[in-house]
Amino acid sequence: MMNMLQACGVVAQQRPADSILVATMGAMFVFDRIDAAGAPPKVASRLSSVPLMGGAAGLGLGLALAQPQRRVIVVDGDASLLMELGSLNSVAAQAPKNLLHVVIHNGTQFTGLANIASPVRGFSFAQAARNAGYRQAETFDQPAAWAERFAALLALDGPGFVELMVEPMPAQTGPGFEPAEMPDLQFERMGREARALQSFLKESS
Amino acid sequence: MTDKPLQDHAVPASACIAALRQIGVDHVVTVPDWVQLALHARLEAGEDGLALLNTCNENQAVTVAAGLTLGGRRPLLVMQNQGLYNCINTLRAVCLDAHIPLVLMVGQFGREYANLGQPATASRRSMVRLMQPLLDALGIPFHLLDRPADLPCLALAYAQAEQRGGAVVVLVSAPLAWS
Numbered sequence: 584m585m586n587m588l589q590a591c592g593v594v595a596q597q598r599p600a601d602s603i604l605v606a607t608m609g610a611m612f613v614f615d616r617i618d619a620a621g622a623p624p625k626v627a628s629r630l631s632s633v634p635l636m637g638g639a640a641g642l643g644l645g646l647a648l649a650q651p652q653r654r655v656i657v658v659d660g661d662a663s664l665l666m667e668l669g670s671l672n673s674v675a676a677q678a679p680k681n682l683l684h685v686v687i688h689n690g691t692q693f694t695g696l697a698n699i700a701s702p703v704r705g706f707s708f709a710q711a712a713r714n715a716g717y718r719q720a721e722t723f724d725q726p727a728a729w730a731e732r733f734a735a736l737l738a739l740d741g742p743g744f745v746e747l748m749v750e751p752m753p754a755q756t757g758p759g760f761e762p763a764e765m766p767d768l769q770f771e772r773m774g775r776e777a778r779a780l781q782s783f784l785k786e787s788s
Numbered sequence: 789m790t791d792k793p794l795q796d797h798a799v800p801a802s803a804c805i806a807a808l809r810q811i812g813v814d815h816v817v818t819v820p821d822w823v824q825l826a827l828h829a830r831l832e833a834g835e836d837g838l839a840l841l842n843t844c845n846e847n848q849a850v851t852v853a854a855g856l857t858l859g860g861r862r863p864l865l866v867m868q869n870q871g872l873y874n875c876i877n878t879l880r881a882v883c884l885d886a887h888i889p890l891v892l893m894v895g896q897f898g899r900e901y902a903n904l905g906q907p908a909t910a911s912r913r914s915m916v917r918l919m920q921p922l923l924d925a926l927g928i929p930f931h932l933l934d935r936p937a938d939l940p941c942l943a944l945a946y947a948q949a950e951q952r953g954g955a956v957v958v959l960v961s962a963p964l965a966w967s
Contacts, residue, residue, distance in 0.1 A: 605855075630858070632851075635881035641848040645855020645863075648815075648841075669844030673852065677841060774886035777858055784860060 584750040587613045587694075589726035590687055593733050594656055600625060601787055602654040602737075603780070605643040608633045609694045610658040610687055627783040630776050634769060637666035640674055640684060647679035647741075650784065654737055657684045662692040662701040664708065671744075675716030680740040684712070687749050695752030712744035724748035793901035797962035799936050801826035804893075804964065805835055807942045813864045817841045817853040821868035823895025826964040828866075846875035853890050854882045862946075865892040869919050872957070876926070879955055884926065887953030891945045893933070894919070895960045904962055905934070923957055930957040 591613040598604060604625070606614055611631040618626055630646070632638035643657035664670070664686050674684065686708045691698040709720040718741060723729040729747060736743050756762075804827055808816075816838055820828050831840040843849045846867050853863040872879075872894050882888050896908060899916045911917040923930045929948055931941035945956040 632881075635851075635878060637847060638851040638878060638881065641843070641851025642855040642858075645817075645852040645857070645861075646859045647855075648839075648852075649856045649859020649861045667845075667848060670848050673841075673843040673848045770885055773881060774888075777854075777886050777888055780858055781860075784858070788860075 584724055585726040590747045590749050593730045597733050603646050604629045604656050605639050606631055606658040607639045607660040607663045609660050627779045630780050636663040640670035644674050647682040655682050659686045661688045661703050671712050671715035674742050682742045683737050685745045688746050689749040689751045691751045697756045698751050698754040709746040717742045717744045720744035722746040794962050797904045797935055798965035800965045800967040801830050807939050811943050811946050813862050815839045815856050815861055815863040817849045817863050818866040819846050819871050821895040822897050823960050823963050826966040846871035847878040850875050850878045850882055854888045868895040868897040869915050883955035889949035890955050891949050892957045894957050928955050933958050934961045
């Protein structure tokens with residue numbers, strides 16, 4: 584098994600500067616940490632599907648079709664993708680060559696907070712992607728193998744799919760736990776990122 | 789009611805296509821709509837410069853269209869009223885909160901022909917009757933495509949969506965004509 588930082592770190596470190604990254608909320612927070620800590624940050628080419636579970640694949644598909652010269656990487660969550668499992672078919676029907684769809688399979692919802700079990704035990708997202716018609720689908724549970732294979736997968740004609748078997752982050756909730764209020768940023772960042780992404784695409788086209 | 793209840797209300801699909809071309813629409817993202825079958829037929833047959841994308845449900849249609857828009861394209865969403873009911877949370881995220889401009893043609897599936905020319909809010913059917921109050925509640929502007937003379941509302945909807953940053957709905961009242 585790999586952890587979230589290893590799973591997302593490979594994407595953050597290896598994706599090309601002109602690529603687009605679409606992520607759901609669990610991965611988004613990890614990419615935030617990586618962007619804050621590392622160099623060079625690629626914040627302007629990110630779009631978070633938040634708060635919107637299930638939206639990442641559709642956003643990535645639209646971006647991939649609109650920007651066929653760029654690589655688009657979607658980092659989805661297992662519970663999110665389950666909400667819109669049909670998006671595998673919607674992607675495969677359009678067959679964008681420049682799309683790599685990654686799912687973080689950690690079996691939990693509110694990961695790192697409450698770790699509530701997701702109804703996903705025994706389910707193979709990679710097999711579902713193959714059945715839908717993705718050109719290739721692979722599964723990784725070791726960070727080194729994922730890091731070694733990422734560039735080659737990104738270079739292949741897509742749509743490609745990767746299922747990463749990831750251990751959940753430790754839960755924080757329990758007796759006496761008091762959640763912090765959701766900040767406005769949580770509800771504004773998708774719009775902010777959308778505008779930044781539009782500017783990035785115009786400036787770098 | 790006349791023996792041809794649709795004759796004053798059916799907008800030709802060809803006229804819709806012409807209007808979309810004039811506006812510069814390049815993609816139609818859809819979950820098929822009974823009311824707009826004539827438009828679907830033309831798009832399925834192939835219309836130069838108008839790519840057709842079928843999705844599995846309306847949430848995906850909205851997110852795909854949003855991605856296209858951010859990528860510099862000009863999509864149209866086509867769905868029916870129950871599809872819009874299905875994707876309210878996605879519209880909330882993409883259009884109300886993130887302010888991504890989108891135009892939706894939404895067919896009033898189930899509308900009684902006797903209700904054409906009357907307020908849709910007087911329909912016996914909840915699917916039809918609830919649509920305009922719902923859009924009002926969501927703060928989503930809408931236009932009524934009740935007859936061919938209303939077609940300029942499509943261009944207006946795009947101008948409004950892009951100026952406001954959000955969704956604008958064009959409600960298609962009657963089945964489109966196969967001409």
